[in-house]
Amino acid sequence: MGYQAYFIDLDGTTYKGTTTIPAAARFVQQIQKLDKKIMFVTNNSTRTPEFVADNLKTNHNIDVDQSNIYTTALATADYLDQYADHQHRKVYVIGEIGLKNALLANGFTFDEDNPDYVVVGLDSDVTYHKFELAVLAVRNGATFIGTNADSNLPNERGMVPGAGSLVKLVEYATQRQPIMIGKPEKIIMQMALNKIGLTQNQVVMVGDNYHTDIAAGINVGMDTLIVYSGLSKRIDVEKEKILPTYQVDTLDEWDFSKH
Known part of the structure; x- marks a missing residue:
């Protein structure tokens, strides 16, 4: 077999x-x-499964579709879906389209002020204000989720900060341990x-x-x-x-x- x-x-x-x-x-x-x-x-939580599958097909001679792709974004949304009841599905997200789409597809809504969960993934446009909202929400009792602990990502310029580096900032400012998914x-x-x-x-x-x-x-x-x-x-x-x-x-x- x-x-x-x-x-x-x-x-x-x-x-x-x-x-x-x-x-x-x-x-x-x-x-x-x-x-x-x-x-x-x-x-990688930033890309949609459709994007990843298209990249594999177009650029790397690997013919698969979105059903063959499983990202930390999808895993995060599926994990939360197991534990969130109908009354507690508000999320504040530091992340990009792949993560946001996955959470929306699983019926979560975005809330900056009083979320049930704070999810931190890679966000190339992250700002101090986004971190501020995340830290305040976690300190107010929101469950803290990190997509993955990768400290760095390789690109053409070298080893740039990864999602784990962003998670660590929120962890340091809240003194709370995140649930890590990836x-x-x-x-x-x-x-x-x-x-x-x-x-x-x-x-x-x-x-x-x-x-x-x-x-x-x-x-x-x-x-x-x-x-x-x-x-x-x-x-x-x-x-x-x-x-x-x-x-x-x-x-x-x-x-x-x-x-």
């Missing part, structure tokens, strides 16, 4: 910025030929499993970053496949207490007949 589905990271695993990783496209095409499920699981936390993995309708022993997590992708798989009890096409290096991973289930230098090395 083997694995019924593959959860796959994006940047560093499927592509590197705007650069295609050809082995990733071949890997995905082989999964599709075998009629197994695919879910791209990403900490990798390496297991919440995003549990939400993705719920969406795809499988259990963790039926899925393998594929990624290039030990401390996010692989750790997320380990934290939820899932087998993991690290590919050394991105951030983590084999020499560093070998020092970790818990090793990935599988390690490859390129996704072309993966033998589907054995898994």
Whole structure:
């Protein structure tokens, strides 16, 4: 039987910025030929699933649709949907269109003054005023949610601040610990499993970053496949207490007949 589905990271695993990783496209095409499920699981909360799927199709030769994309924005909205009753669905958001659309789609409304939840994700237009509203709301009792803990993001200029840096500012100003959704936390993995309708022993997590992708798989009890096409290096991973289930230098090395 083997694995019924593959959860796959994006940047560093499927592509590197705007650069295609050809082995990733071949890997995905082989999964599709075998009629197994695919879910791209990403900490990026700024993009809509439609945007991500279109980018994969247009620029990286990977033919998937929005149903194959699971972002921290979707995971955050799904997580809140589990716990919010009909009377408590007001949210204040620091974030971009991907996060806001996901929350709206799940029936949440935006409220700056008296929200039930404060959700902090990446926002390239963040201002002091936005932080002020978030901090005041959390200090007044709103539940504090962070999309993910990534301290930095790589772009053409270098390592710029990530969503985790914004979350940390609110955490410092409120002295409250947020509920974190994205990798390496297991919440995003549990939400993705719920969406795809499988259990963790039926899925393998594929990624290039030990401390996010692989750790997320380990934290939820899932087998993991690290590919050394991105951030983590084999020499560093070998020092970790818990090793990935599988390690490859390129996704072309993966033998589907054995898994």
